[in-house]
Amino acid sequence: MSRQSLAKAHQKIQELSWEPQYHEPYMKYGTDYTFRKAAKKDPLKQVLRSYFPMQEEKDHRVYGASDGAIRGNMFRQVQERWLEWQKLFLSIIPLPEVSAARSMPMLFHVVPNPELHNGQAIQMIDEVRHSTIQQNLKRLYMNNYIDPAGFNNSLRNFHSDYCGTIGRQFAEGFITGDAITAASIYLTIVAETAFTNTLFVAMPAEAAANGDYLLPTVFHSVQSDESRHISNGYATLLMALSDEDNRQLLERDLRYAWWNNHRVVDAAIGTFIEYGTKDRRKDRESYAEMWRRWIYDDYYRAYLIPLEKYGLVIPHDLIEESWKQIWEKGYVHEVAQFFATGWLANYWRIDGMTDEDFEWFEYKYPGWYDKYGKWWENYNRLATPNGHNPIVFEDVDYVYPARCWTCMVPCLVREDMVMADVDGVTRTYCHEVCRWTDVEAFRPTYQGRETPNMGRLVGHREWETLYHGWNWADVVSDMGFVRDDGKTMTAQPHLNLDPKKMWTLDHMRRCPPLGSPNVLLNEMDDAGKAAFHADYIRQGPAGRPAPENA
Amino acid sequence: MTTTQRPERSVPKPTFTDAEAGAQEFPDSSASARRYNYYKPAKRKQTHYEDVTVDVQPDPRHYLSQGWIYGFADGSRGYPLTWTKLKAWGVDEPEPERGPGSGGRHVADWPAHGWHEFRDPNEEWEMTFYRYNANVVRQVNQNIENARMSKAFDQWTPNWVQFVERNVGAWMHVEHILGLYVFAACNRSAPTNMHNTAIAVNSMHKIRFAQDLALYNLTLSEEVEGFDGTAHLDAWNNDAAWQGVRKVTEALTAVDDDWGEMMFAANVVFEPLIGELFRSQLVMQAAAGNGDFVTPTVMGAAEYDFAQRDLRWTQACFGPLTQDREFADHNKQLMQGWLSHWVPQALEAARALQPIWSLPDAKPPRFEDSLDRAKNRFAGIVSDLGLEAPKELNL
Numbered sequence: 039m040s041r042q043s044l045a046k047a048h049q050k051i052q053e054l055s056w057e058p059q060y061h062e063p064y065m066k067y068g069t070d071y072t073f074r075k076a077a078k079k080d081p082l083k084q085v086l087r088s089y090f091p092m093q094e095e096k097d098h099r100v101y102g103a104s105d106g107a108i109r110g111n112m113f114r115q116v117q118e119r120w121l122e123w124q125k126l127f128l129s130i131i132p133l134p135e136v137s138a139a140r141s142m143p144m145l146f147h148v149v150p151n152p153e154l155h156n157g158q159a160i161q162m163i164d165e166v167r168h169s170t171i172q173q174n175l176k177r178l179y180m181n182n183y184i185d186p187a188g189f190n191n192s193l194r195n196f197h198s199d200y201c202g203t204i205g206r207q208f209a210e211g212f213i214t215g216d217a218i219t220a221a222s223i224y225l226t227i228v229a230e231t232a233f234t235n236t237l238f239v240a241m242p243a244e245a246a247a248n249g250d251y252l253l254p255t256v257f258h259s260v261q262s263d264e265s266r267h268i269s270n271g272y273a274t275l276l277m278a279l280s281d282e283d284n285r286q287l288l289e290r291d292l293r294y295a296w297w298n299n300h301r302v303v304d305a306a307i308g309t310f311i312e313y314g315t316k317d318r319r320k321d322r323e324s325y326a327e328m329w330r331r332w333i334y335d336d337y338y339r340a341y342l343i344p345l346e347k348y349g350l351v352i353p354h355d356l357i358e359e360s361w362k363q364i365w366e367k368g369y370v371h372e373v374a375q376f377f378a379t380g381w382l383a384n385y386w387r388i389d390g391m392t393d394e395d396f397e398w399f400e401y402k403y404p405g406w407y408d409k410y411g412k413w414w415e416n417y418n419r420l421a422t423p424n425g426h427n428p429i430v431f432e433d434v435d436y437v438y439p440a441r442c443w444t445c446m447v448p449c450l451v452r453e454d455m456v457m458a459d460v461d462g463v464t465r466t467y468c469h470e471v472c473r474w475t476d477v478e479a480f481r482p483t484y485q486g487r488e489t490p491n492m493g494r495l496v497g498h499r500e501w502e503t504l505y506h507g508w509n510w511a512d513v514v515s516d517m518g519f520v521r522d523d524g525k526t527m528t529a530q531p532h533l534n535l536d537p538k539k540m541w542t543l544d545h546m547r548r549c550p551p552l553g554s555p556n557v558l559l560n561e562m563d564d565a566g567k568a569a570f571h572a573d574y575i576r577q578g579p580a581g582r583p584a585p586e587n588a
Numbered sequence: 589m590t591t592t593q594r595p596e597r598s599v600p601k602p603t604f605t606d607a608e609a610g611a612q613e614f615p616d617s618s619a620s621a622r623r624y625n626y627y628k629p630a631k632r633k634q635t636h637y638e639d640v641t642v643d644v645q646p647d648p649r650h651y652l653s654q655g656w657i658y659g660f661a662d663g664s665r666g667y668p669l670t671w672t673k674l675k676a677w678g679v680d681e682p683e684p685e686r687g688p689g690s691g692g693r694h695v696a697d698w699p700a701h702g703w704h705e706f707r708d709p710n711e712e713w714e715m716t717f718y719r720y721n722a723n724v725v726r727q728v729n730q731n732i733e734n735a736r737m738s739k740a741f742d743q744w745t746p747n748w749v750q751f752v753e754r755n756v757g758a759w760m761h762v763e764h765i766l767g768l769y770v771f772a773a774c775n776r777s778a779p780t781n782m783h784n785t786a787i788a789v790n791s792m793h794k795i796r797f798a799q800d801l802a803l804y805n806l807t808l809s810e811e812v813e814g815f816d817g818t819a820h821l822d823a824w825n826n827d828a829a830w831q832g833v834r835k836v837t838e839a840l841t842a843v844d845d846d847w848g849e850m851m852f853a854a855n856v857v858f859e860p861l862i863g864e865l866f867r868s869q870l871v872m873q874a875a876a877g878n879g880d881f882v883t884p885t886v887m888g889a890a891e892y893d894f895a896q897r898d899l900r901w902t903q904a905c906f907g908p909l910t911q912d913r914e915f916a917d918h919n920k921q922l923m924q925g926w927l928s929h930w931v932p933q934a935l936e937a938a939r940a941l942q943p944i945w946s947l948p949d950a951k952p953p954r955f956e957d958s959l960d961r962a963k964n965r966f967a968g969i970v971s972d973l974g975l976e977a978p979k980e981l982n983l
Binding site for chain 2 (some may be wrong): 211247
């Protein structure tokens with residue numbers, strides 16, 4: 039910055055604010071929110087004269103560290119268990135980032151405060167940065183890590199894989215539907231303010247503990263931008279709160295956004311941190327401990343609760359329920375087990391858990407071994423091909439779960455599963471809140487109020503349904519998860535790269551066909567569906583079948 | 589003095605894993621597996637720009653087998669190809685129909701439509717645009733700072749001071765509106781990540797230049813006695829010479845749901861006929877004669893933005909559409925219509941600016957000569973795109 043102070047410069051650029059005189063801009067995006075009493079200052083106070091050199095300097099540090107990592111042979115110390123999960127994470131995250139950039143003009147159109155548009159424009163630029171810098175990090179991993187498979191075809195795989203589409207909510211949710219619901223509440227108020235803490239702060243710390251200091255380098259640089267975006271969301275939220283008509287919508291959107299972020303982000307990041315690490319020091323924080331610190335204390339108690347005095351209805355019940363899901367109902371463990379159950383439908387290798395891991399889990403989550411230990415022992419037993427099928431087909435006391443139609447994570451906490459008939463189809467939901475999201479929130483009326491701008495949940499939301507009845511070798515081939523010898527699978531349920539220990543399409547060919555739980559459910563009559571539900575909610579934990587005599 | 593033993597710190601222990609490339613041989617361990625294999629490069633070799641940009645925004649006609657999962661209330665979803673009336677080959681082909689038991693139905697014949705052939709010739713991604721823009725603001729800052737220290741502004745005539753405070757000042761509004769409400773506004777609209785990223789980068793140039801002018805104005809308020817730092821607002825809001833430009837600028841934000849028309853009208857019509865007319869043909873020509881060597885360096889940065897970068901991606905975007913193997917005629921007709929619609933408005937606005945040509949003491953080239961040069965430049969751009977200069981150009 040030159041001699042002008044930043045505040046003075048920022049004040050000067052407010053003279054650019056535009057009030058249309060001859061033509062009103064085309065309003066492409068809509069919202070059901072109103073901003074009649076809106077007046078808020080641009081909280082970012084950023085001018086491009088200082089912004090560009092600042093970002094360039096941050097870039098220099100990132101690229102310098104990247105160069106240093108390669109020269110210093112970082113990959114001789116990287117834990118494969120960790121980097122394999124990055125194949126999933128880094129295939130998902132560039133899309134949410136660029137979607138966040140794309141969402142900013144939705145706010146220009148609906149937030150009638152030219153001063154805020156400056157901050158939103160800078161956020162747009164930041165987000166383009168994040169997307170391409172993350173694609174670049176993945177490229178670096180692909181070039182230097184022992185196993186490039188999965189990195190090299192990640193943007194194909196992510197859209198076909200049985201858990202990749204779950205992550206796509208964390209992108210399309212920003213850019214579609216009611217502009218404020220999407221680009222402000224879902225993106226900035228909840229995703230960025232709450233969950234980037236675990237994404238971009240907690241996870242990089244775990245990366246460093248696993249010998250990967252490039253992820254922290256890139257993502258801490260990204261997070262230093264996120265902290266500015268939080269201010270954008272806060273300013274818009276205060277504007278929305280100043281109009282009482284918005285409060286019903288704010289309550290709806292906060293409930294939806296909170297719950298969906300919890301379902302999606304905790305599923306993925308929780309798994310990466312707990313099951314992707316080799317660092318089993320007893321005093322390192324578990325995901326539950328991190329969540330308590332970063333999300334419960336820093337976000338819920340320090341950020342959300344103070345907003346109550348402005349009239350914001352906080353979803354206290356859902357925040358407590360999310361904590362209960364993580365701490366009491368084993369949500370992250372159930373998700374990790376599901377990811378590993380379906381290793382053959384993925385494009386990365388999933389390492390089994392060892393005695394050292396078991397001990398750590400038992401220490402951090404008392405009772406873990408009784409629930410999950412036996413299954414992971416079976417996972418190890420069945421890891422290399424030896425005349426048996428992959429674990430999903432073997433008798434290991436695991437019932438393949440139904441998908442949640444809303445969040446697309448399966449209904450893993452079995453007791454919470456609910457069903458509803460929508461548009462002539464019976465849908466399963468992992469929790470009552472996901473049913474509410476689909477059946478009540480994403481609708482053109484909400485509690486009797488017209489909500490014509492609210493989005494819709496659409497698409498083929500159950501991966502299994504697309505491949506119902508297919509042979510597994512054909513499924514894997516169709517998705518393209520095959521290595522360059524034309525038969526060895528990209529995914530493996532272990533880290534051994536000896537070709538003799540790796541699963542191939544030949545092993546898949548002999549497996550039973552893939553069955554979609556939802557297709558099968560919809561083939562049942564009403565009595566059959568009721569029995570299915572009654573049985574389902576008695577299953578678990580760890581996917582166990584319902585006890586026969588209970 | 590005693591020393592106390594500190595307890596051993598709990599830190600992760602480095603482990604030798606030998607997980608670097610080439611440590612073992614197995615399927616996919618070869619160097620040929622170390623490239624993104626899900627897209628076809630435009631040329632023989634994949635570029636760094638393509639690696640970080642292509643396919644990040646997915647397409648149901650490619651790998652998006654489960655389709656878009658959120659929709660707008662009207663049923664549209666993702667990045668609809670109908671958000672411009674322009675067409676690229678293949679867009680009328682239906683999306684693969686997917687459903688129970690269909691499999692992924694990935695489109696093997698790729699690209700499935702012509703929009704995916706676009707590559708930004710500037711190859712912009714985060715590393716390039718931060719370096720470029722940081723260099724620009726550094727250079728602009730240094731020029732202004734140097735002028736301030738050498739008291740260069742003292743050489744300005746009173747008329748030139750007024751010219752800069754009102755007219756150069758008024759231009760910041762043009763750039764700001766185009767940057768935010770035309771370019772940034774469209775970065776959600778185009779069908780591929782390559783388009784939307786190029787549009788976002790274009791918007792940065794505009795917003796940056798608007799702020800460059802605003803902060804330059806602030807410096808002048810502090811350095812030049814009598815310089816009215818708010819005069820630009822009066823010129824922009826009330827000066828008859830500027831109302832035509834303002835009208836067209838605002839009209840560009842009001843284009844009815846067509847990102848293609850917005851980009852085309854802004855970069856093919858507005859920029860050469862009004863932007864370059866004012867910046868290159870007036871300010872850059874007049875300043876030196878009036879003792880001002882600073883303003884041209886600020887303006888010059890924006891001239892480079894447009895002439896060397898923004899126009900390049902625009903040509904690469906729209907040029908192929910006039911030769912599209914399926915929709916060339918449709919696109920030409922559409923773009924000719926846009927020219928007929930926007931050129932008269934731009935010329936009317938340009939002519940309304942004429943009085944400001946006579947304001948400086950040392951006169952720039954005649955307005956008509958300046959306009960002729962702008963028209964020639966415009967005609968060349970249009971011809972390069974495979975279009976004809978509209979008859980309205982001669983009005």
